[in-house]
Amino acid sequence: MLRKEEDLTRNGQGDHLPGSKTERPENLNAVCVGPGMQAPLGSSCQVSYLDSPSVSIFPFLGRIFARKSVIRDSSFQSKQMGRRENKVINMEGRIQFDLLQVLLRDYKLRSYTLNAVSYHFLQEQKEDVQHSIITDLQNGSDQSRRRLAVYCLKDAYLPLRLLEKLMCVINYMEMARVTGVPLNYLLARGQQIKVVSQLLRQAMKQDLVMPVVKSEGGEDYAGATVIEPLKGYYDVPIATLDFSSLYPSIMMAHNLCYTTLLQQGAVESYGLSPEQFIRTPTGDRFVKASVRKGLLPEILENLLAARKRAKGELQRETDPFKRQVLDGRQLALKVSANSVYGFTGAQVGKLPCLEISQSVTGFGRQMIEKTKQLVESKYTIANGYSADAKVVYGDTDSVMCRLGVPTVAEAMEIGREAAAWVSSHFVPPIKLEFEKVYFPYLLINKKRYAGLYFSSSPDTHDKMDCKGIETVRRDNCPLVANLINTCLQKLLIDRDPSGAVDHAKEVISDLLCNRVDISQLVITKELTRTADEYAGRQAHVELAERMRRRDPGSAPNLGDRVPYVIISAAKGVAAYMKSEDPIYVLENNLPIDTQYYLEQQLAKPLLRIFDPILGETKAQNVLLKGDHTRCKTVLTAKVGGLMAFATKRSTCIGCRAVLSHHGAVCKFCLGHQSELYQKEVAHLSSLEEKFSRLWTQCQRCQGSLHEDVLCTSRDCPIFYMRKKVQKDLDDQEALISRFGPPTW
Secondary structure, eight states: OOOTTOOOOBOTTSOBOTTOOOOOOSSTTEEEESGGGSOOTTSOOEEEEOSSOOGGGTTOOSSSTTOOOOEEEEEEEETTTEEEEEEEEOOTTOOOOOHHHHHHHHOOOSOOSHHHHHHHHHSOOOOOOOGGGHHHHHTSOHHHHHHHHHHHHHHHHHHHHHHHHHTHHHHHHHHHHHHTOOTTHHHHSOSHHHHHHHHHHHHHHTTOOOOOOOOOOOOOOOOOOEEOOOOEEEOSOEEEEEETTHHHHHHHHTTOSGGGEEOTTHHHHHTOOGGGEEEOTTSOEEEOTTTOOOHHHHHHHHHHHHHHHHHHHHHHOOOHHHHHHHHHHHHHHHHHHHHHHHHHHOSSSSSOOHHHHHHHHHHHHHHHHHHHHHHHHHSSGGGTOSSOOEEEEEETTEEEEEOOOSSHHHHHHHHHHHHHHHHTTSOTTOOEEEEEEEEEEEEEETTEEEEEEESSOSSSOOEEEEESSTTSOSSSOHHHHHHHHHHHIIIIISOOHHHHHHHHHHHHHHHHTTOSOGGGSOEEEEOOSOGGGSSSOOHHHHHHHHHHHHOGGGSOOTTOEEEEEEBOOSTTOOGGGSEEOHHHHHHHTOOBOHHHIIIIIIHHHHHHHHHHHHOHHHHHHHHHSSGGGOOOOOOOSOOSSGGGGOOOOOBOTTTOOBOSSSSSSOTTSGGGHHHHHHHHHHHHHHHHHHHHHHHHHHHHHHTOSSSOOOOOOTTOHHHHHHHHHHHHHHHHHHHHGGGOSOOO
8 A cells, every 4th residue: 555645656658667666546536636646757656545435547557557547559461360440558567458450360260259259158138228328228227227237247147258258368368388488468469479479489498590581582482282073972981180280290301491491502612412411392491300400390399398297187077167278288389389480471570581481392292292102002902902002182281082892990990001101201390190081071162072071980970070061160151051951961971862952952942932931041241441442342341431421430340250142132233232231131121132142142152062962964954943942932022213202002911912991801802801800810810929939039038037128239140130010910910900890
C-alpha cells in the first residue's frame, strides 16, 4: 500500500526504477492529486484516499501506475487470415488474451459468433438478447432483469468454458516457452517471429550475428511433388505410408542451413574434398555436419528431442492438468519444428534463403519418387507376394499403395514391413512410417479423396476421413455438406451405391419443389476487404453494402462472415445482385433461386463423387436429368419490375379459380366447403405442433421453460426454422379467416 505523500520515483518510460519501494495501490480509491489528476513523470505526487471511487483513475488499467490506457485502431493482414481491423487497448504488464483471435487462427468454422462456436465445441448456446431490447428488459420486471443477468453471465462464462475445453492458454504458454517469444506475440504477430527468436537464441550460443535482410519478394521455386492419382472407387484396402516430419528430417539429415551453404567458388577457396559437402537435387551445395553443424539442424534436433521427451512424460503422467500441459508442449514443439522450413521459403520475410527451401523440396520430390519405385519393385508376384503393388496416389510426404491383399489386417502387416524396408534406403533421421489403411477408398482427384480410416484395429474403422471434399469446406451451403456426407456414408459404410443415388435424387427433387428449409441454403463468406478493394463484384460484399444502407448498426464489419441466400430475379441478373439476408427473405416472402443451388452448389460436388462409380456421362444423366428435376418452385413473391403493377386477387381454396368476391371458395366448390375447411384446420394444427416443438427446443436451449424466447442467433438452424414456421402460421390463419366465423 502507498502511504500518503509517498514519493513515486519512476524512470523516463513511466516504469518503477529497480530497487524503489513504490508499489501499485491496491485500493482503487487512491488517486494521484495534481494537475489533470496525473503527476508528471519523474516528479512526486500525493496520494489521497477518497470516500468513493473516482472515474479519473479508471483508464489506468496497466501495472505501470502513471501509464494511461487508451483505445487505438489496429489492422492486421496476412494471406491466411485476410485483413482484420480491431480495437487495441494498451495495458502494460498485463496480457490480453483474445479468444476470438485464437479461434480465427487455429480453427476453420462456418461462423465465429459466440453462439456458433459454443454450440460447435460445447453443445451449448448463449442467452441471445437483441441489443435494442436491453433497456426494456432492465426497466421491466424481476423476470426480465433475470433474463438480462443470465445473458451477461453466459457471455462471460462460455468463453471461460471454451478456454478450458480447447486448452488455449496452456497451449499458447507452452508455445511461448518453446519459441522464446512473449505470449501476446503469438496472437499479434505472424509465424516468422517464432523462428527468428529461436535463431537468435541459438546464434548467441555460438557467438554469431544474424544479418538484417530487406526482402520484397523473389523468384518462385518448385514445391512438393504430387503423383498423378489413379482415380476410382477402390473396394480393396489402400495402405498409406507417411514420412515422419519430412521437411525437418531432410534439413537434419543433409545439414541444410544458412551457416553451411556454400556459395559459388567456396569449395575451391576452402579446399573442400567431395566427402565434405553434398550436392542437392537442385544443384546447391552444403557442407556436411562433420565439417560444421548448422544452426537450423541443431534447432530442429532440440525441438524434436524435446517433443519425444514430452510425449514420453505424457504417457507416464496421471495428473489431468499436467497431462494437458505436456500435450500442449508436444504440440507446440511439433508446430515449431514444421515452421522452420516455411521460414526459409518465405520470399517476403526476415531471412529468406531460396537455396535451402528449394533443396528441401527437391529432396522431398526425390524421396517420394524413390518410395514409389521401391514399393512397386519389391512387392510383386515374382517376389512371392499375392499381387503386384501399385502406388495409386502420392502427395508431399505420403504415398497410398494398393497392395493387392483382401483384408485390412494383411494390408497393415505388409504396410509396416514396407515402411521399415523403404526407411533403410534413406539417411537417418528420415523415416517412413505406416500410418493407416483406407477401405474402401474413393479417389476423386489431387487432394480430393475419402475413405474409411483404419489405424489401430483392423476390425473397426476410426472414422470416415474426407480431404478436399465439400463435407469439410465452408464456401458452400449446409445442404451440400449434408448431402455429400450422407452419400459418402451410403457408399463407404453401407456399400450401397444405388441408395446413395436415390438419396441424391430425392434431395434434388425437394430442393426444386421448395421443400428444403432455408437454414440449409445459407452461404457464408468472410468479408476480408472493402467493396472497392475486390477485383470483381462479390455476392457477400454487395449484400453487406445493402445492409449498411438499411441499418448501419447491424451491418457486417471487416473480418465478419456474411450469411446470405440467392433469391430469384429476372433472367440474366448476376448472382451478386441476387444475394439477400435470410431474415429479410423470410420476412418478405422472397422466392429462392433453386436452379442456382442445383447448378452452382450441388452439381459439381455430386458429379465428383459419382463420376468414378457411374462414369461421367451416366452420372450426369442420372442425377441432373429425369423426372425428379421437373418439379419447379412456384414463385409467389414479387419478382421483376412488372409484378409491381400486378393486382393481387383472391383465388378459390379448392380449385384455385379467381374469385370475383371476397371469400374462401367458388360456387362450384361450395358443396365441399366443410371438407376444405377441415383440411386447412388440420394443416394449421400441424404447423402449431411444429412451432411448439421448435419453441420448446429454444426454451430448453436458453434454460427456461416459463419465459418467452428472445433468441436471435442467425447461426442456429432452429432459429430460421422457427421464423419460417411462424410466417407459415400467420399465412395459414389468414387463409382460414376467409371462411368467416363458424355457423354452428
